[in-house]
Amino acid sequence: MSIDASTTMLADDISDTDSAFLGHPKGLGYIVFTEAWERFSFYGMQALLILYLSSYLLLPGTIDNVIAFSGFRAALESLFGPLSTQALATQLVGLYIGLVYFTPVLGGFIGDRYIGRTKAVIVGAILMAIGHFLMAIESAFLFALLFLILGSGFLKGNLTAQVGQLYKDGDQRRDSAYSIYTIAIIVGAFAAPLICGTLGEVFGWHYGFGVAGIGMVIGMIIYITGRRHLPPDTQSRADDKQVRALQPGDGKRIALILLLLAITALFWTAQTQVWNTYPIWVKGRVDREIFDLTIPVSWFQSIDTLAVLILAPVVLWLWKRQSNRNTEPSDLTKISIGFLVFGSACLALAYSEISDSSEKISLIYPVIFHLICSVGFLYASPTILSLVSRSAPQSVNSALVGCYYLAIFFGGIFSGWLGRFYEVMAPSSFWLMHGAIVASGGLLILILRGPLLNAFVKK
Template sequence: MSSINKQKIVDSVPQKGFFGHPKGLFTLFFTEFWERFSYYGMRAILVYYMYYEVSKGGLGLEEGTALAIMSIYGSLVYMSGVIGGWLADRIFGTSKAVFYGGILIMFGHIALSFPGSLSMFFVSMVLIVLGTGLLKPNVSTVVGEMYAENDTRRDAAFSIFYMGINMGAFLAPLLTGALMKSYGFHWGFALAAIGMFFGLVVFLITKKKSLGLAGTYVPNPLNAAEKKKYGSLTALVVIALAVILGITIPNGMFTLDVFINLVGIFGILAPTIYFIIMYRSPKTTATERSRVLAYIPLFIAAVMFWAIQEQGSTILAAYADKRTQLDFMGIEISPAWFQSLNPLFIILLAPIFAGMWVKLGDRQPTIPQKFAMGLLFAGLSFLVILLPGYFSGEDALVSPLWLVLSYFIVVLGELMLSPVGLSATTKLAPEAFSAQTMSLWFLASAGAQALNAQLVRFYSADSEMLYFGSIGGAAIALSIILFLLAPKIQVFMKGVK
């Protein structure tokens, strides 16, 4: 997009109206609030829906299978963002991507609200994966389009926007968890659909007057030849997939386990290909190649970190349901409520961390050192959760405070690694691959979830201590290695701090 078009977009947006920010920030804040409300509300109860018995309103899947599906689902959500970004950049623009994505997400949650239907469950997963891939990356892009490049309000805008994300993520599990407990799963999923509906209503009613031209431009539209090329390629892929699935599924060759393994392979293969292409490209300078090499150990650390953090919605969710004393101080706790801890701690601690980095200035740890500390906290969060089993035994219910402590520790690591990782990605990215490197950063979460789909199979009540100890210990060992290598990595970063 040319600088002229960028300025034209900024000029079309009313620049005052929401806490000193452009009016459109209100639209995008509440659109994303309701989208995250629907996503995290659904996610908080989804794993229980899969493995609870049919008599309790669930699907009756084996617990290990349910945990693996949950991980694969998370991996596909992150992967789909790459496709959603491409469609917005090349075909219909970010505003339409947000709207189409919201529609798909809403219908996905509606499909989930039909009780006890396995077929509708898989339909809903496809709709939500595609919808989130369209909406999630593109709504953030629209936020950036409302501000001129030198507008000092930009960082504050994303902070406000990020607060909307975490507010929705905090409130939703409390409400859907309560509905699950009192009325059944389908009411919780219905609430998630209603949440996305509210987000779409806010977006449609306010976007015309508040967003101006933001989100309407297609930055790199397909020309006639490209439309023909990609149209033919898409048709061939669809036909090939239909033929392959039509042959393999009836013959029992394409099973759920096969699908999980394929996603796992792709979760590792995709970022590997990205790194090779960026490093070998003639558009990448010698300095940028050095920075790509420096980014690799940070990426590996991010995969390990997210592999632990994302188990908050799988392994720790099951732990909350089956190993935790849910009658605490006279309050009957829903296991889904623990999913609200992560966004709550982020809301409380993010300003403290931001102020701490500003106060430390040049004395703050380097980027690799922050990654190492983030990974260290992630490992400690798993070691903490094995302690109650060690002291109380495998059969005793443990205090919910152990889970609270585990979630708190991993959030300390998240605030060390996640925002720093976003910043480091923009700084280390080769100029010719700036947007794709940001997609690569999100593939760290996709790869982590794909890895989790394999790891969660080893979790059981009998292997609980070994499971938490092995993964937590591996993370701590990797953090120590990364900390020792930090000075060398810093050299390869060629001046980036």
């Protein structure tokens, strides 16, 4: 699946004079607002999921009403061993997060080759809306997750690809278009826990899930309304593409890129824990009282997004200043720094448990955690994706970019498996373990920096 290839094929159908939306094609506006609402629904549901499972749905008496769950649990335990209620909750969330990032690889292929990206996005939106509303029906929980996973697979990659299709090759507006698109993601991710999370925690789980479903419906309506402004679909065939054969040395480069992506799974193991065991820790260990008000646990997910939004300009300014002085770190060094910084964020959580002798942990510690880990995320995640897409051989470029999301898949599942240890370890030891996991990834990159440079530096 290649955005650039599709853009070239559609060049005759794209107008470089369309600037109706902030100087960009009108279609970008429809895509951006669709994505904002889709992310609102996605993160709204995800902010509630671990709390919903661990404190309600999986409890005896309630879980008995979920269709086919006993067989599903038996299958899980055959893979991961016996699971307590809380361990089952974290494993489920880890599996869900992992699959949500695995299915876009398949959904993008289907949209690119068979049904077209527009139809794929609409199918995905419908499936996700059904999934969100099914979350309000306890007995249909497994079907709800299935619809959400499949829907995200169809929608996520295809909608992102359509941004690039709006522009001819060489159009300088494309980079800023993706920046606007990223802002839409951040806005949706920031608002979702505040609205869906509050409704779910304070008024009832089903209200939160229902509003997430409404958000997805709004996004779908926006997308369908603007359909005539979107890029036309062109299904590509293998024999239509002029694929360049692998060159001498590409095999070694591919192997080293895959090695880096395997190490990246260690980063995502800690990162996805923010949506998994971390809310359980916040609920049980953090003093959330401010002026007789109790801060909902889900709001901490908004703090995480807000920290990225605030610190991104600071990190970019720092890189620009370092570049002007010829001191900007290499991409591999940035990635390693990101891993180590994220590891230090986990150490901050461990320190809060060790240093704070009160019954509850001060609110300042999770705030510090989010500020630190957002810096680690900004150094690591975008740099990895950019590095892989730029360095991978052209004939397998899309496949290796897809492997970036497979790292999130494995990291999510591993984080779910690690969640079981929260019950048997001291919280400080649990977060020290995660700090060591992600920091070890940073150290591995430094150790292997020499060989990895052969993959990412063209001589």
